[in-house]
Amino acid sequence: MWKLLKIELFKIFKRPRTYIAFGAIAAIVFLIQVALRFDGKAYIDLLLNNLKDSFELSDEFKMRILNGYLICFLILNTLLIQMPLLVALISGDAIAGEANMGTLRLSMTKPVSRTQYMLIKFTASVVYTLALLLWMAALALFGSMLIFGTNDMVVLRSGGIEEMKSFDVLWRYFAAFGYAAVALTTVSALAFLLSVFAENSIGPIIATMSIVIVFTILSEMNIPIYDQTIKPYLFTTHMVAWKGFFYVKADAEGTTINGSIENLPAVMRSMGILVLYTIGFLSTAIWVFRRKDILS
Amino acid sequence: MVHGFFFITGKRLFNSIFVMALSLFLSRAGAGQTPTADSLISRVKAKLDKVNDYEAKGKMRTNVIFIKAPIANVKVFYKKPNKLRINNEGGISFIPKGSVNINLGNIFINTKGFDIIDLGKENGTNLRIIKLLPKDENADMVLSTLYIDETQALIKKARTTTKENGTYELEMTYGKYVDFGLADKVIFSFNTRDYKLPKGITFDYDDGSKKAEIPDTLKNRKGKVEISYSGYTINKGVPDSVFQ
Numbered sequence: 445m446w447k448l449l450k451i452e453l454f455k456i457f458k459r460p461r462t463y464i465a466f467g468a469i470a471a472i473v474f475l476i477q478v479a480l481r482f483d484g485k486a487y488i489d490l491l492l493n494n495l496k497d498s499f500e501l502s503d504e505f506k507m508r509i510l511n512g513y514l515i516c517f518l519i520l521n522t523l524l525i526q527m528p529l530l531v532a533l534i535s536g537d538a539i540a541g542e543a544n545m546g547t548l549r550l551s552m553t554k555p556v557s558r559t560q561y562m563l564i565k566f567t568a569s570v571v572y573t574l575a576l577l578l579w580m581a582a583l584a585l586f587g588s589m590l591i592f593g594t595n596d597m598v599v600l601r602s603g604g605i606e607e608m609k610s611f612d613v614l615w616r617y618f619a620a621f622g623y624a625a626v627a628l629t630t631v632s633a634l635a636f637l638l639s640v641f642a643e644n645s646i647g648p649i650i651a652t653m654s655i656v657i658v659f660t661i662l663s664e665m666n667i668p669i670y671d672q673t674i675k676p677y678l679f680t681t682h683m684v685a686w687k688g689f690f691y692v693k694a695d696a697e698g699t700t701i702n703g704s705i706e707n708l709p710a711v712m713r714s715m716g717i718l719v720l721y722t723i724g725f726l727s728t729a730i731w732v733f734r735r736k737d738i739l740s
Numbered sequence: 741m742v743h744g745f746f747f748i749t750g751k752r753l754f755n756s757i758f759v760m761a762l763s764l765f766l767s768r769a770g771a772g773q774t775p776t777a778d779s780l781i782s783r784v785k786a787k788l789d790k791v792n793d794y795e796a797k798g799k800m801r802t803n804v805i806f807i808k809a810p811i812a813n814v815k816v817f818y819k820k821p822n823k824l825r826i827n828n829e830g831g832i833s834f835i836p837k838g839s840v841n842i843n844l845g846n847i848f849i850n851t852k853g854f855d856i857i858d859l860g861k862e863n864g865t866n867l868r869i870i871k872l873l874p875k876d877e878n879a880d881m882v883l884s885t886l887y888i889d890e891t892q893a894l895i896k897k898a899r900t901t902t903k904e905n906g907t908y909e910l911e912m913t914y915g916k917y918v919d920f921g922l923a924d925k926v927i928f929s930f931n932t933r934d935y936k937l938p939k940g941i942t943f944d945y946d947d948g949s950k951k952a953e954i955p956d957t958l959k960n961r962k963g964k965v966e967i968s969y970s971g972y973t974i975n976k977g978v979p980d981s982v983f984q
Contacts, residue, residue: 491937498932498963500835508832521943596810596831602939604806609831664939676948687945694808699801702810710947 445564448556452568456534462572465530466579469523473583476519477591484510491600512589513597513613517690519584524624524683528631528656529649530576535569535635536648539733543643549738562730566636573628581621599690606692612702620686623715627683630718631656633725634679640729640736656680679721685714775890777858777870781848783893784886787921788845793819793978794922796969800826800833804963806935807834814967818843823983826967836930836965838905844895844912844921847872847884862887867896880904894921906931909962917972925968932963 456462480487488506495501539562542548551561597613599606608616634655638648659680662670675681688711693704705711775783796816802809812833817825824840826833840846859869867887874881880902887897898910908930915924 491941494933494935495834498837498930500837500839505832505835525943598832600937600942602937602942602944604935605808605834607807607809607832607834609810664943666939671946675946681946684943684945685947687943688947691945692808697801698803698805698808700808700810707947707949710949714945714947 445560448560448564449567449571452564453571456568456572462534465533465576468530469527469576469580470583472523472526473519473580473587476522477515477588480510480515480518481591484515508595509598510592511595511597512585512592513594513610513617514599515588515592516585516617517597517599519580519588520620520624520686523580523584524627524686525660527576527580527628529653531569531573531628531632532635532649532652534572535566535632536639536642536652537645538565538569538636539639539729540642540645540648541639543738544645552738558734559730562726562733566633566726566729569632569636570629573632574625577621577625577628581617585617597690599687601691606690606700608690608692608700609702616689619689623686623689623711626715626718626722627686630679630683630722630725633722633729637725637729637732640732679718682714682717685711688714777856777868780868780888780890780893781854781856781870781872784888784895784921785848787893787919788848790975791818791820791845791920791922792975793817794972794974795976795978796922796972798967798969800828801966801968802834802963803966804834804932806932807963809834816842816967816969817978817982819978819980819983820845822846822849823980825983827982836908836928836932836963838902838908838930839928839965841900841902841905841908842910842926842928842967844898844910847881847886847895847898847900865896892918894918917969917974920972920974922972922974923969925966928965928967929962930965 485503485506488509489501492499492501492506539548542551552558556564594610594613596610597608599608631652635648635652638651639645642648659678660683663675663678663681663684688707689705691706693701693706695701794817796818798814798816800812800814802812810831812828812831814833815827815829817823817827822840822843822845824843824846826835826839853875854872855875857871857873859871861867862869865887868890870886870888872881872884872886882901882903884898884900886895888894889896892914894912894914895910896912899907900910901907908928910929911927912923913925914922917924
């Protein structure tokens, strides 16, 4: 198994297009950092606009808010919507790419069961996903900390502001990245499942992206009938639960409780749902592949 | 002759009674004398005038309905006549507008003076209630109501309405620095507006829990900032650069 996994990883990381995703992430992170470095105050102005009558919002104050922790949060907010595309580039190609090249039938002649083959292919995709996430974490978090420095973190929600001490932030990011790994693995599993049905990797990649985009829009829509019926069952609703690690509890007087998470059970439930989705997608992919008549 | 004797004796008796009654009245009036509002304000102002500048360390607690914030370690700098700055030394704090007014001397900054209205004593607390109406029509302060401890000449509570920053309230608790009229603890209450951002910008995580709807009356309620001072450094000089 280990040898097969190494072969699969070798195949993934040998292809130049694998590194397009790493390059794209580096470019996006860098561009966001540059943009916020030069125009971050305007962005903070926009977010704090309706507080300007009640609070002193000096330039120095805005620059303090605009520290590495907030920048990383903004980058994750942007990138975790785009990252599924980059993840799908490899996962969507896992089976369909082999079929396209005509090597799938040849692979099946080896003394490896189809289930094993699928599990190894999926594991290799997950390793790629994790590598991409680590790359993004290093650039977005540590890069931003280096460029913008650190301070207390302010998270701006639609109905309120969460503030936490700087010493209480880093562990939240590690937890959030862990969660993002689970979320992206779900997307990877979806692309992997779609890959089983196709003979060309473009189809599963575009289909995965389309599903993620449509579901994300549905998840963000505020229509009462959706909130209780469709929304809780969309995996995209739960993909943003990493933010739950940055929502803190407060005492009766509104003072942040260090080290607290506002609704940890909900975050864990969301993670459970994503794990179930992943298992569901993967199981279905294996089930379909085991019955598939491989002709290419 | 007899008539004359009684006349003289009666006159002396009347004089004696008058002098005694007058002495008694004056002595009683001196013992329970209520200071005039003007003199009380002068005593309060004189106490506050002892302070030219100060640097104070303290802990600040922010209590605003839409903000969750940790307790902050702050430094408060003041310099006459009306410079005040609150610095969060190691973090971020939302400082309400009008916080310059946590320095009580600010109430008396009005070159053209005030009309003073004495409302007597507050039931229960026995604090003297005095309203100040600035004579200067261009002054930012519109009205200030002071609740003063007469015996110590200390402002315990103040409610001030301004043109620029709405109405704010101050509550002071005094301790070590009572001689300078500087409080150990100040609660600054101010008006806030509701905070709202479109969900399309924030992409909030909806954890599915039912959030209690905040009634409109609470949305625009007062916010509070509470500063508990641990110590003051008084009249040792504060550079102007601190306030820039």
